[in-house]
Amino acid sequence: MIELRDVHKRLGGRQILDGLTLTVPEGMNFVLMGPSGTGKSVTLRHVIGILKPDQGSVRVDGQEVPAMDRAQLMALRKRMGYLFQNGALINWLTVAENVALPLREHGRLPRAETDDRVHEVLRLVGMDHAAHQYPPSISGGMRLRTGLARALVTKPEYVLYDEPNAGLDPIISQQIHELIVEVRDKVGVTGLVVTHSRACATFCGDRIGILEQGRLAVEGTVAELAHSDHPLARAFLGGDAD
């Protein structure tokens, strides 16, 4: 379970998070929405320990993330996957090498098993045909799918998705949404999804929270928010949204 309690964070002279409290129950996808610049990606970075809060508590499975030393943080990160907005692939490695990177760096598996695992997740995201291509020669959607494969290759318990369908066409977007649901249902992965997309939120989310001015303005299930009168819920999930 991921828990944030009264988290405050100031960056570049701006108060980004201002008392954010949220809970992501195990085995669920929690979707975080909100206007740009309200701290959605910053929230993800607190969960994985790239950023430390100025005040407040960030816990994963009861362990306080900001208090972790380097070894504990590395152990936590090995249990987590993170999908960056643009995939964040290493340009001089092929698609397959990018996906294999976390396995190779930590020497978890013999080479043959690593290769099998890499091709298994590449097939899952529909990228096995491009395994030997380099990131600059593939499309944005393919980079994102490769990033997702890399996030899943270590069989993480948690995956943090940062705008998993940004800039993608509706067909590829839907494939990504289906993958997010599939890894929750088949593998039991707990997900925290940051998105602006109503389609993504309603398809992938078990619960949805909408951020405003650094804290959750409204939270509930998809059905609850779809019928909510809250202006932000209507703006992000109402009939005119997306």
Next chain:
Amino acid sequence: MNVFAKLGGFLLARVDSAGYVVDLLVRAIGSLHRLPRRLRFTLDMAFNAGVRSLPVTMVVAAFAGAILAMQTGIELRRFGDTAVLGTITALSMCREMGPFITGVILAATVGSSMAAELGTMQVSDEVSALEVMSVDPVDYLVLPRVVALAIMCPLLTVLSNLVGIYGGSVIAEHNLGVSPDLFWQSAREALTSSGTLLPKEVYVGLFKAFVFGTAIATVSCASGLRASGGALGVGLAVQAAVRNSVILIIVLGFIVTWFFYFLTG
């Protein structure tokens, strides 16, 4: 904000940057045991650094040697003592000019490219991606670059020295009437007078080049890793990398010379 607060802020930022560079170097040295895992990448880096900077280093070294011989020769001719031209050119190239020229060119070509590469990786979240995969960016990105330049800078300096002395010999022969035999004999005697296998002038110069290579790579990687704010931030990181590298080359060059020739004799 008053002038003292501004000055204080400026100094704090400089101290913070310097501390980051030193910390990065210490962490890179601490990761040296991981070098065998990064050997292929390190060799690629070293090869690229050598190939990318070799032509321009050779051209600049040849002309630097030629200018050195010309300027010195003009004065020596007045005293009829052009026979020592080889000595002066060889000693100047090996002690100072060779490492300095090589360092500055490596800072401009390879250092700038390192800062741009790492800066782009930083602003496009690739460095963060390594961190969330529990891959240490210092071990994965910085160590191979520092080792590559620490090796390549002395190697290129050897070539710079030779080409620079050759440039001087051409000017000595054609403009100052010093025969190549006399020039090279004078250069050889200057460099072998100590009777040791590796004369002090050469090893101090090569040590300087090693220090320059390490400093250029560390400063450039640090600039890249601290880049922020998209393309503009990457541009500023490249600018800072080249500027700080050149300043360090001059300051460290002075310190090494002072250490070997004045402190330890």
